[in-house]
Amino acid sequence: MAPLAPEPRINASLLAKYRGQTVRLPAKVVKIVGSTATVEASDGGQIGVHLGRDMHIADTYVEIIGSVKDDLSLKALTSINLGDRLDMKAVQAVIEFSQSSKGEGILV
Numbered sequence: 001m002a003p004l005a006p007e008p009r010i011n012a013s014l015l016a017k018y019r020g021q022t023v024r025l026p027a028k029v030v031k032i033v034g035s036t037a038t039v040e041a042s043d044g045g046q047i048g049v050h051l052g053r054d055m056h057i058a059d060t061y062v063e064i065i066g067s068v069k070d071d072l073s074l075k076a077l078t079s080i081n082l083g084d085r086l087d088m089k090a091v092q093a094v095i096e097f098s099q100s101s102k103g104e105g106i107l108v
Contacts, residue, residue, distance in 0.1 A: 007065060011095050012045020015072040025049075025064045025074060026082070026091045029057060037076075041062065042092035048073040055079055061086040 009024045010017075027039035030046060037049040037057065049064055050073060051057070059081040066076040 007056045009095055009098060010041075011043040011092065012041040012047055013043050014030075014095075014099065015047065015068050018068045019070060019072070020068060022065065022067050022077065023074075024059070025066070026086070026088075027064060028061055028086070028088065031060075032057060042095055050075045052076060052078075057081065060084045 006026045007022050008014075008018060011025075014023075016088055025039070025041060025047065027041050029045070030038040030040050032038075032051075035051045035053070037051055037102065038046055039049055039062070040046050049066065052071075055076060055078070057079055061082040063080045063082055064076050065078050065080070065081065066074040069075055
Protein backbone atom coordinates (compact mmCIF):
# COMPACT_ATOMS: atom_id res chain seq x y z
CA MET A 1 0.00 0.00 0.00
CA ALA A 2 1.38 3.43 -0.96
CA PRO A 3 1.69 6.01 1.83
CA LEU A 4 -0.98 8.68 1.93
CA ALA A 5 -0.02 12.18 0.82
CA PRO A 6 -0.47 15.00 3.33
CA GLU A 7 -3.70 16.94 2.95
CA PRO A 8 -3.47 20.68 2.30
CA ARG A 9 -5.16 22.91 4.86
CA ILE A 10 -7.61 25.18 3.05
CA ASN A 11 -10.33 27.82 3.39
CA ALA A 12 -13.52 28.37 1.35
CA SER A 13 -11.82 30.36 -1.41
CA LEU A 14 -9.48 27.43 -2.15
CA LEU A 15 -12.15 24.75 -2.60
CA ALA A 16 -12.20 24.94 -6.43
CA LYS A 17 -8.42 24.48 -6.58
CA TYR A 18 -8.72 21.18 -4.71
CA ARG A 19 -11.87 19.74 -6.35
CA GLY A 20 -11.75 15.93 -6.12
CA GLN A 21 -8.91 15.93 -3.58
CA THR A 22 -8.71 15.25 0.16
CA VAL A 23 -8.18 18.39 2.26
CA ARG A 24 -8.23 19.68 5.83
CA LEU A 25 -10.70 22.46 6.62
CA PRO A 26 -10.47 24.20 10.00
CA ALA A 27 -13.89 25.75 10.60
CA LYS A 28 -16.53 27.03 12.99
CA VAL A 29 -19.72 24.97 13.07
CA VAL A 30 -22.71 27.17 12.14
CA LYS A 31 -25.42 24.48 12.21
CA ILE A 32 -26.00 20.77 11.84
CA VAL A 33 -29.20 19.44 10.30
CA GLY A 34 -29.39 15.67 9.93
CA SER A 35 -26.23 14.49 8.19
CA THR A 36 -25.27 17.92 6.83
CA ALA A 37 -23.28 20.59 8.62
CA THR A 38 -22.79 24.19 7.59
CA VAL A 39 -19.40 25.50 8.65
CA GLU A 40 -17.62 28.83 8.39
CA ALA A 41 -14.04 28.68 7.11
CA SER A 42 -11.23 30.97 8.27
CA ASP A 43 -11.89 33.37 5.37
CA GLY A 44 -15.56 33.71 6.34
CA GLY A 45 -16.98 31.55 3.56
CA GLN A 46 -19.67 29.03 4.42
CA ILE A 47 -19.39 25.43 3.23
CA GLY A 48 -21.76 22.48 3.31
CA VAL A 49 -20.28 19.31 4.77
CA HIS A 50 -21.80 15.86 4.26
CA LEU A 51 -21.18 13.96 7.50
CA GLY A 52 -20.74 10.24 7.88
CA ARG A 53 -23.21 8.35 10.09
CA ASP A 54 -20.61 7.71 12.77
CA MET A 55 -19.29 11.27 12.95
CA HIS A 56 -19.81 13.16 16.18
CA ILE A 57 -19.08 16.88 16.17
CA ALA A 58 -19.05 18.05 19.77
CA ASP A 59 -17.21 21.38 19.66
CA THR A 60 -17.76 24.81 18.12
CA TYR A 61 -14.51 24.55 16.15
CA VAL A 62 -13.49 21.49 14.16
CA GLU A 63 -11.09 20.42 11.48
CA ILE A 64 -12.86 18.45 8.77
CA ILE A 65 -10.78 16.02 6.73
CA GLY A 66 -12.69 15.24 3.59
CA SER A 67 -12.90 15.27 -0.18
CA VAL A 68 -14.00 18.33 -2.16
CA LYS A 69 -17.03 17.49 -4.29
CA ASP A 70 -17.82 19.02 -7.69
CA ASP A 71 -20.40 21.35 -6.09
CA LEU A 72 -17.62 22.61 -3.73
CA SER A 73 -19.14 20.96 -0.68
CA LEU A 74 -17.10 18.51 1.40
CA LYS A 75 -17.70 14.83 1.97
CA ALA A 76 -16.26 14.36 5.44
CA LEU A 77 -14.03 11.37 6.07
CA THR A 78 -13.36 12.30 9.69
CA SER A 79 -13.22 15.32 11.94
CA ILE A 80 -11.14 16.56 14.84
CA ASN A 81 -12.84 18.53 17.60
CA LEU A 82 -10.82 21.70 18.33
CA GLY A 83 -12.70 23.14 21.30
CA ASP A 84 -14.86 26.20 21.81
CA ARG A 85 -12.23 28.88 21.11
CA LEU A 86 -9.94 29.19 18.12
CA ASP A 87 -8.23 32.26 16.68
CA MET A 88 -9.52 32.07 13.11
CA LYS A 89 -7.36 35.06 12.07
CA ALA A 90 -4.29 33.04 13.02
CA VAL A 91 -5.67 30.00 11.17
CA GLN A 92 -6.24 32.18 8.09
CA ALA A 93 -2.65 33.49 8.29
CA VAL A 94 -1.31 29.91 8.44
CA ILE A 95 -3.41 28.87 5.43
CA GLU A 96 -2.30 31.91 3.41
CA PHE A 97 1.34 31.22 4.27
CA SER A 98 1.06 27.52 3.41
CA GLN A 99 -0.43 28.42 0.01
CA SER A 100 2.28 30.99 -0.76
CA SER A 101 5.55 30.28 -2.54
CA LYS A 102 7.42 30.73 0.78
CA GLY A 103 5.25 28.24 2.64
CA GLU A 104 4.65 25.69 -0.08
CA GLY A 105 5.32 22.20 1.26
CA ILE A 106 6.16 23.38 4.77
CA LEU A 107 2.79 23.43 6.53
CA VAL A 108 0.94 20.62 4.89
